[in-house]
Structures are given as structure tokens and as C-alpha cells.
Amino acid sequence: MTVSKVYYTDFRAHLGEGLPTKLKRLLYAAGIKQIDMDNKFAAIKMHFGEMGNLSFLRPNYAKAVADVVKELGGHPFLTDCNTLYPGSRKNALEHLYCAWENGFTPMTVGCPVLIGDGLKGTDDIEVPVAGGEYIKKAKIGHAIMDADVFISLTHFKGHEMTGFGGAIKNIGMGCGSRAGKKEQHSNGKPFISQGECRGCKQCMRECANNGLEFDEQTEKMSVNLNNCVGCGRCVGACNFDAIEFQNDAATKELNCRMAEYTKAVVDGRPNFHISLVVDVSPNCDCHPENDAPILPNIGMFASFDPLALDQACVDACLKAAPLPNSQLSDNYGHEHFCDHHDHFENTTPNSEYKTCLAHAEKIGLGSREYELIFMK
Ligand code: SF4
Ligand code: SF4
Numbered sequence: 001m002t003v004s005k006v007y008y009t010d011f012r013a014h015l016g017e018g019l020p021t022k023l024k025r026l027l028y029a030a031g032i033k034q035i036d037m038d039n040k041f042a043a044i045k046m047h048f049g050e051m052g053n054l055s056f057l058r059p060n061y062a063k064a065v066a067d068v069v070k071e072l073g074g075h076p077f078l079t080d081c082n083t084l085y086p087g088s089r090k091n092a093l094e095h096l097y098c099a100w101e102n103g104f105t106p107m108t109v110g111c112p113v114l115i116g117d118g119l120k121g122t123d124d125i126e127v128p129v130a131g132g133e134y135i136k137k138a139k140i141g142h143a144i145m146d147a148d149v150f151i152s153l154t155h156f157k158g159h160e161m162t163g164f165g166g167a168i169k170n171i172g173m174g175c176g177s178r179a180g181k182k183e184q185h186s187n188g189k190p191f192i193s194q195g196e197c198r199g200c201k202q203c204m205r206e207c208a209n210n211g212l213e214f215d216e217q218t219e220k221m222s223v224n225l226n227n228c229v230g231c232g233r234c235v236g237a238c239n240f241d242a243i244e245f246q247n248d249a250a251t252k253e254l255n256c257r258m259a260e261y262t263k264a265v266v267d268g269r270p271n272f273h274i275s276l277v278v279d280v281s282p283n284c285d286c287h288p289e290n291d292a293p294i295l296p297n298i299g300m301f302a303s304f305d306p307l308a309l310d311q312a313c314v315d316a317c318l319k320a321a322p323l324p325n326s327q328l329s330d331n332y333g334h335e336h337f338c339d340h341h342d343h344f345e346n347t348t349p350n351s352e353y354k355t356c357l358a359h360a361e362k363i364g365l366g367s368r369e370y371e372l373i374f375m376k
Contacts, residue, residue: 027068030302091121134260163352272304
């Protein structure tokens, strides 16, 4: 079995060297220089944080990564794709305002911020998944697939559905267009809120399957369940958040689909991955709030292998002691608490998070075996 190298450093800072500089040192130690960046477009995939959330990565870390790309002759841009749910990042305009308000501007990070799947989250490209069992063609944001080099910069934390949110979550779910996210989350078909629908018919322009019917009397749209194939294209077309999907995919399927989407993003081009285990909130940065961290700040990790990176971050977290006055330590006090001897399962018992790691290894995304190399 292949053993991947994962480089790691802690959050101790020596006199005169700030953490962004230390992160740059880590990237060089981990071998990012091996990637030919000369005149290449490099997508740096991250999460800009939902409005109100404060645990997303600081822009200073993104700047450090963008600076390294520029030092190596590349053209970096920060990117993310729009959300399926109607929060503050469901179209490119709201998403950019959110990113700017959270501190990610060209002035602060030293490079442009592009929304990977375009204005309404419909600008995607179908990418074959080699060895995919659940997904044959992943729907990935076009700008992300156009990049010559792919870099993930991940805030490693807990996650209310997938147990932890690491590199695979950031890449697989995060690079999916709105239809791609739908494909990972849902097996079903959309429903249209008749109260929210304004009868504008924009959604009909997106549907290639005659899956929508317009009632001329009520001037409302509805779904023709016989024709609709559940592709999710229509959800981005509606400016009024009238079209919704249930997150009804079983957790195991969601985990496996995420791994397959990740493979679609990274296969066939230079890629490099960075995860910062800091402010380990119990839930995703998609929440408009962040509960207190469940674990201490552990360190910064970097690798060419996104699976080894996730496994190393998980293992480091499992060795750490839960923080008091957190969701995790609260759970220990619950009357029917069942101790799984695993921080992620104790925080989110139904996540089945190990299925993601196992499936990622099965389809050849990377290795769960790794050599951890500490950088002072
Ligand atoms: S999910 Fe796809 S097939 Fe169904 S109504 Fe929407 S666009 Fe049409
Ligand atoms: S785009 Fe939205 S508001 Fe317009 S007809 Fe379709 S569901 Fe109704």
C-alpha cells in the first residue's frame, strides 16, 4: 500500500515569524515547488464562511497560499461554488458580497475571488469519475475545472452531517455546482413552494426534461413528477428561493458521493492540499453561527494526497482532549449518552464519517496510510 507524506506544524510562533509565514514555510517543506506553476492558473478552493459565522479561516492564510503560487510564477484565484440552500452564498453576487464582508478581497488576499459555478450556480461542466460507483459524471464549477492547478485550503472542523469537514468535503461538496450539490445530497425531485413562486417561468428555461408545468390560472409553477429526473438544474434559476430539495440521501451515500466528486476535481492535473485544524467548531462554516470549538487548535497540515491529509487530521483530532463547555463535552453529560470513543461520532453520532475515508481509498483518491513529518 502506498504511504503518502503529510507535513505538519503546530500553531506555536517563534519571535518574528507570524503564522502566515510559517504556513508558507510548510508549503515549501511539503514540496509545492514540484508543481509547475509557470504562467498557470491556480484555483485555491476555500470556504469564505456564511454571514455571521466567525470560525472560517482568516484571509491572511489565503494570502499566504496565493503568495506562494505567485512566487512560483502562477496566477492564483480564490474560489468556491454557490450553495444549494438559500443562505448568503447562493448566487455569485451574494457570495462575493459575503466573501468581501468576511475579509476576502483582492486587496487583502492579493488575488481575485471568483465564484466557480457562475452567477446562478448553473455554470458547471460534467466531469467523468474514474471508478465512480455512485456518480458517473460530476457537475463541477466551470472556472474550477478550467484552472491548470488545483489547491485546496480547508478549515478542518466538525460537521453536522459528515462528522468532520476536511479536504474531501471542501473539494467534493464545495466544487459541486448547485446541481452537483443536489446530486450529492438528494435522491429525490424538487418541490416548488406555491407561496414563494412568482410565476416568472425562469426555471422552465433550465429544464431539458419537461419537468415543470405552469398553471395559467394560478400563475404558479409545479413539478411534473413523471418527467422530472431530479437533475437539480432548475434550483439555480429561481431568484425567489421557491425551488427546494430535501437532503434525503443516506449519510453513507452522501459520504461516498463526496469522495467521488473529489476524485473528479483532482484527477488529471497537479493538485495540492492544505488543512488548518483551528477553531474546530462542531458544525460547518455554512452555519450563520459557530459554536465554541470542541477541540484545541492542533496545527497546519499539507500534502499532495487529500485522503492522507484528512486521515492525518482526523487522527490528530482523535488524540486531543475535548474542550470544556463545548457541544462535545456537553454530550458526555446527556442522560442517554453512548460513548463511541471517537470525538466525531460523539459529536455527530449518525455521521458514519469513516465511510467517506474508506470509499475514497477504494476508488483510488489516495491513501489512508501516511507518514507524518513534523516541521518546527
Ligand atoms: S430537477 Fe431537473 S428535470 Fe426536474 S424540474 Fe428541475 S430541471 Fe427539470
Ligand atoms: S423560477 Fe421560481 S418563481 Fe419563477 S416560475 Fe420558477 S419556481 Fe416560480
